[in-house]
Amino acid sequence: MTKLKPSSSSFKVSMETILLVFSPTAKLYSLLIFLIVVLVASPSSADLSFNFYAASCPTAEFMVRNTVRSATSVDPTIPGKLLRLVFHDCFVNGCDASVLIQGNGTERSDPANTSLGGFSVIDSAKRVLEIFCPGTVSCADILALAARDAVEAAGGPAFQIPTGRRDGTISRAANVRSNIVDTSFTMNEMIKAFSSKGLSLHDLVVLSGAHTIGSAHCSAFSERFKEISKGKRTLIDASLDKSYADELMQKCPAGASSSVTVNNDPATSFVFDNQYYQNLISHKGLFKSDSVLLTDERTRKTVEAFANDQDSFFQSWGQSFLKLTSIQVKTGEEGEIRQTCSLTNG
16 A cells, blocks of 8 residues: 655545545546645645544544435535535634534624525534544534535545544634625635635636535625616626526516525536536626636636636646635644534533
8 A cells, every 4th residue: 555645744645545536547547646746735734634533433534425415315405505614614714613603693693604504414414423433523524524525426526635623612703704705706806815815816716616506695696787677677797698697687686585596507507517617608607706707817718728628627626625625724732523513512
């Protein structure tokens, strides 16, 4: 059994273990090797490790994956919800499951987070893990693993991520708005937000691909239209395809209920693929923050590349997802291992 042993990290990746996860085709294998080399060199992940629960809870990842698959088989919207949930957790206070904590004044209580979903899946996985491995697996790890597994469940790539995150004990609504990315952001605003988390311009384009699944409320893209009369709107954003805009206005007329949602990807709504980038080229990006990826010269070529090569997008997704789920992680003696994900132990 061969192991990679990078000097700058505590990662120890068994190639035998990797090959159990990936299909051993020549092309994918070469991409895999490149991916692992990049990942193990990431200083932000140096305190995490692969197979962290190998001795303390060897079936931890299996139990999380099984929970995600079971939930997705009943509700195909689950993968999109779990992906959005991990973004909102990691961008605010780091990947410490602080978004899961309930209560007045918590991140979860902020209006920007009230439409989040997928909490029941995390809670279900935690209950199972507490039965077999009490006090061992953090909610932060469960959330990161569940989001990774959600991508696979929706048809996306399968890959390993390191674990060892611990749960935060602080969750404040006041920290939410200044950290999350709004759907109306300009490119420069998005670059600033991503850069503050250690994420590059390339990561921004890659992680925006999460919008290939999931849904959004009408209010998330309402600024692209103008109300002209009761119940009627007109398109004011010229970057949006006219026929697609007409569809959106039918689904989200002026005064539509706040509960109405639209799929982020109108073509393959529940499949994690590169259709999102093809949609952008067709001027069918749902949000302003989507459309700008095509119109800005700094990102256009990457959008075009991913639209034409799904393998390239999948490879980049694994790299950028690891960086996302390694933001300001708590490890060692920091934080705690919550008994219940919605409550701190204190």
